[in-house]
Structure formats: C-alpha cells, structure tokens
Amino acid sequence: GEKPADGDNLSCQGQNRALQLPKVLIKKFNRPDDVYVPSLNMGKETTHARMLQTVTPLAIQYNLKINSKYAAKDFEKITQEILKKRGTTLMVWEHSAIHDLAKALGVQHAPKWQDEDFDSIWVIQFLKGKASLTIDHEQLTPSTVCGF
Template structure:
C-alpha cells in the first residue's frame, strides 16, 4: 500500500510539472534588408539545431515561431527553428501573430506535452511576450545581440536565466 501511494504521488508530481520556456531571437537578417536569413542567420539556425537538439539538456517538446506573412516577411523566426524542428520531428506552431502576446500565453498554458517549450520571435516583441506571462519588469532584448537565450521557469513571472548561445564564429 505504501509503495502504491508513493508511485501515485510520483506520477501526479510528474504529470503536473510545468515546462521551462526558452525565448530566442531569430537569426541574423541580410545587411541591406530583404526577406529571410543572411549567411550568418543560416549559420545560427544550424547552431540552434545543435544547441537545442535531442542530445542537449534543453529537452524541447514544443516549438513556436511568429506567424510569417504570405509575402515572406516575418519568416526569420520560422526559418531559424526549422532545422531543429525537422531533426526533432516537431511541427512548428506558427498560429500566433507577432503582435499577439495573449495568443502565445494561451499556447504555453495549454501545452500538456512532454519536454520544454522553445519560442523564436522578433526581438522587439519578446518583452511583450514575457510581460504577458506575468513579468512586469521584462528587459528589452538588445538590438545588437542575436545570441541570447532567455529562460523562464514556472510560474513564468520572471526570467530565471540569460545565457549566450555561444555559436562558433558568431558569438
């Protein structure tokens, strides 16, 4: 009986565990404008594949990127995480528009799968996403950085860690 209660408790604790959420900026864009990623951005997408891949400790089970426009604009976040998603056999959720932090919050709260959540977004809007989760003092993502990983742990009201991706040749 005692073992059964412990097993039930362990199962309940595991089933109610909440995932970590990792926010990253999309890869570098072409120097003179344009759609898509630059050569450095494509290199970063490959680095992201290694950083968050199946052999990493990040344990990604769900990936989100802002919804691209039909014109091809705003596709950098999706292009940045696409190689990783293919490796992990995860469909990238692109259902939320760039300017809709409530949609992102709703997706995070609804997620019941295994693993953690990776969100790739335009850096000027990342603060809005973090604030929607409950962090009233969310920092601005620096304009001159592409390499930061923001970690937010449950109850999602604070950034618990900021580290560099440390992509060789880029960071």
C-alpha cells in the same frame, strides 16, 4: 548581422547559426515539446520568415511540428495557450516583441532585447505559478560565408 540589409531571409551568418543551434538547444534544454514562431505575413513582406528559417533545422532533425498560427503581437491568445502547456516550449520570436511577450507570460522585469543580439536565449520558468526569467547564451560564432 544575421539578416541582410534588404530582404526578409536570414543572411549566411544567420543560416549558419540556425544549423548550429539544434546541438546547443538540445544540450541545454533537451527536445522541446512545442515550438512556436510568429505567423508569416504572406503579403509583400514576409518579415517573420527568419524565425521559421531559424528553427527549421531543429524541427527537421527532431521531427517537430512548428506552430505558426499566432501573429507576433497576439500576446493574449498565445499566452492563454502556452500557460496551459507542460514541458518545454520553444518560442523563436521577433526580437522587438519578445519583451512584451515575456511580460504577457508574467515576467515582471523583462529588459528590452537589443537589436544586434543574436546570442541570447531567454528562459522563462514557472514556479508555483510565478514566472521568472533567466538569460542564457548560445555562445556561437557562425561563419558569415555560405557553405552551399
């Protein structure tokens, strides 16, 4: 998997995916205007660290700010902010909360995100005020070996 059995960080495979992801995202969507990850839990566990680690290579390469002020399930506040924005917003989110986040953004029939799915990209577009979801794929097969 992309996360170790124990711990809050990416596995080597997850890190390798994160390093390959900027090229995929830029080709498909261009440079995002805004980037969001859930706020880090700074207690005993930092379970949202993987989302930040996933988007960091993109943020470094394109000098992007990463907004991490919202909790993973603070759907009301984050959707209020997102719905005011124009352009492309990238949200790297906890897979167990993506379904509910999509619903909060107005997607009518969002499927559940599968636990072992590290390849999907959910694209939510707003046309005439109505949210629609399409599911794209990275099509990456990152190595499980750390190259560092």
